[in-house]
Amino acid sequence: MDTSDEGTMRPLKEFLLTFFMPEKCYDQFFFYFNFMHVPCLKIVLRKTMGILILVGIVIAPLPQIWKVLWSGSSNGLCLTSIFLELLAISTHAAFCYTQNFPIGAWGEILFALIQIAVLTLLVQHYRGKPIKGLYFLAVYCGFMFLLASPLTPVSVVWTLYEWNVLLVIAGRFFQAGSNFRWGHTGQLSALSVFLNFLGSLGRIFSSLQDTGLSLLTQMYVVACCCSGVILAQVLMYWNKCVTNSQKEGQEEKDKAE
Numbered sequence: 001m002d003t004s005d006e007g008t009m010r011p012l013k014e015f016l017l018t019f020f021m022p023e024k025c026y027d028q029f030f031f032y033f034n035f036m037h038v039p040c041l042k043i044v045l046r047k048t049m050g051i052l053i054l055v056g057i058v059i060a061p062l063p064q065i066w067k068v069l070w071s072g073s074s075n076g077l078c079l080t081s082i083f084l085e086l087l088a089i090s091t092h093a094a095f096c097y098t099q100n101f102p103i104g105a106w107g108e109i110l111f112a113l114i115q116i117a118v119l120t121l122l123v124q125h126y127r128g129k130p131i132k133g134l135y136f137l138a139v140y141c142g143f144m145f146l147l148a149s150p151l152t153p154v155s156v157v158w159t160l161y162e163w164n165v166l167l168v169i170a171g172r173f174f175q176a177g178s179n180f181r182w183g184h185t186g187q188l189s190a191l192s193v194f195l196n197f198l199g200s201l202g203r204i205f206s207s208l209q210d211t212g213l214s215l216l217t218q219m220y221v222v223a224c225c226c227s228g229v230i231l232a233q234v235l236m237y238w239n240k241c242v243t244n245s246q247k248e249g250q251e252e253k254d255k256a257e
Helices: 005-020 023-028 037-061 061-071 079-098 103-126 130-147 154-162 164-182 190-211 215-236 238-256
Strands: none
Touching: 005 023, 005 164, 023 037, 037 061, 037 103, 037 130, 037 190, 061 103, 061 190, 079 130, 079 154, 079 164, 103 130, 130 154, 154 164, 190 215, 215 238
């Protein structure tokens, strides 16, 4: 490879080496053109799935928050589903804290937790219950303090962390049920749902690599299927969102009054 080609490939090389592969795999793929090098393929696939998991955790809530703010409505979002999602990620954060992991190893979890808490407050605000949302935030902060404190046995935190995928499954089940009941997905962000689906796929692959076809892996498969159902509903109800969302908003306003 001549000097000009090296200069052209340098940004790509730096990107790939940073996120997807070690240098020896880069050489296998781009110098020897050995694209069927199995150990390197496994490394690339594993790192790719890790990025998908990170995207599903950290980035997925942002489009949803933006859509709620832009539309000024939270119609179509299932509050129970958001609560369960918040609880699941809270147990993850509490586990990392009690295990004294460095913040760099779980900082993205904390960022995602803040986003989902903000989304919860926005849902309450646009449903005309801002005070209730503030009460919830206060109770939630107390719960997190208790969960991360020495008052809660480490075994309890560990168990909650290991089985928090059940909370994720339940949350997505409630959201799918809400979509089916209303016949639309309202302000549910298609991009957020898609990113959650990708993150679920990444978790399946990582769990297969770590534990094989275990019960945990099977639960990740169920969670991914639930995400797939919600994604299918978003596509199916695409043209019904506006009309039915307005209807739901009026009914929620009547209940609040």
